[in-house]
Amino acid sequence: MRYFIQLAYNGSNFHGWQSQPNAVTVQETLEKALSLLLKTPIAIVGAGRTDSGVHAKQMFAHFDYEETFEVAFWLPKLNSFLPKSIVIYDILPVADTAHARFDATSRTYEYHIHTFKDAFINELSWYYAQPLDIDKMNLAAAILLHYTDFECFSKTNTDVFTFNCKITQAHWKQTNTSLQFTITADRFLRNMVRAIVGTLVNIGQGKMEVDELHPIIQSKNRSKAGFSVPAHGLYLTQIDYPYIPNKSNL
Numbered sequence: 001m002r003y004f005i006q007l008a009y010n011g012s013n014f015h016g017w018q019s020q021p022n023a024v025t026v027q028e029t030l031e032k033a034l035s036l037l038l039k040t041p042i043a044i045v046g047a048g049r050t051d052s053g054v055h056a057k058q059m060f061a062h063f064d065y066e067e068t069f070e071v072a073f074w075l076p077k078l079n080s081f082l083p084k085s086i087v088i089y090d091i092l093p094v095a096d097t098a099h100a101r102f103d104a105t106s107r108t109y110e111y112h113i114h115t116f117k118d119a120f121i122n123e124l125s126w127y128y129a130q131p132l133d134i135d136k137m138n139l140a141a142a143i144l145l146h147y148t149d150f151e152c153f154s155k156t157n158t159d160v161f162t163f164n165c166k167i168t169q170a171h172w173k174q175t176n177t178s179l180q181f182t183i184t185a186d187r188f189l190r191n192m193v194r195a196i197v198g199t200l201v202n203i204g205q206g207k208m209e210v211d212e213l214h215p216i217i218q219s220k221n222r223s224k225a226g227f228s229v230p231a232h233g234l235y236l237t238q239i240d241y242p243y244i245p246n247k248s249n250l
Contacts, residue, residue: 004062004092010085011055012123018049033081047100047239053231060239062100108184108238111197116177126233132204134174140203140210141170151220154189199226
């Protein structure tokens with residue numbers, strides 16, 4: 001049978017989601033715990049990849065297991081096998097053809113910035129003390145919804161077949177000294193959100209005008225866009241599937 005795992009993790013101590021040689025990753029940690037618990041090799045497929053230091057408030061992955069999986073019994077045991085930085089919220093039986101990556105219809109990310117020094121959130125939010133014009137940043141963010149090709153925000157030398165993504169929301173919200181950027185799309189390119197945020201920060205700081213975003217996107221050139229903001233402020237917050245009612249964790 002096939003099962004979906006709904007989980008969250010603090011990515012500070014992981015080299016991203018995907019397993020890789022000589023590095024501790026979320027996928028590797030989860031596979032080791034499941035294999036040890038179920039006494040058989042378990043391979044998992046994630047809904048996507050997060051880079052080193054990026055967090056996930058909601059992530060899905062799937063795995064196959066021949067025997068019946070009693071969620072109420074195994075869920076607390078699995079959590080006890082995992083480090084404090086990973087939590088499993090649910091394990092759901094799904095159709096054998098269900099796929100955590102290919103069946104996802106949308107993904108939502110948040111980027112968090114704090115503008116006043118805070119000793120307690122440095123690993124979870126980017127400290128940026130320069131003044132930012134949120135109105136201009138929102139005007140620029142709205143421009144993103146009018147385009148589909150975002151090669152200018154993609155990491156170079158990537159192996160994707162298309163740079164097209166359909167963005168359905170992109171906006172900033174400010175609460176006192178905290179800024180939150182939220183963006184939803186059907187898919188994202190590698191480094192895309194961090195490059196978008198860096199470009200919008202340049203606009204908010206006055207280094208670039210709002211209308212300059214049009215030729216940047218049209219150029220399809222990564223060097224024309226802004227810098228990539230640090231990974232530790234980025235969160236994957238929601239993944240949607242047509243057959244799973246969304247249950248936000250946080």
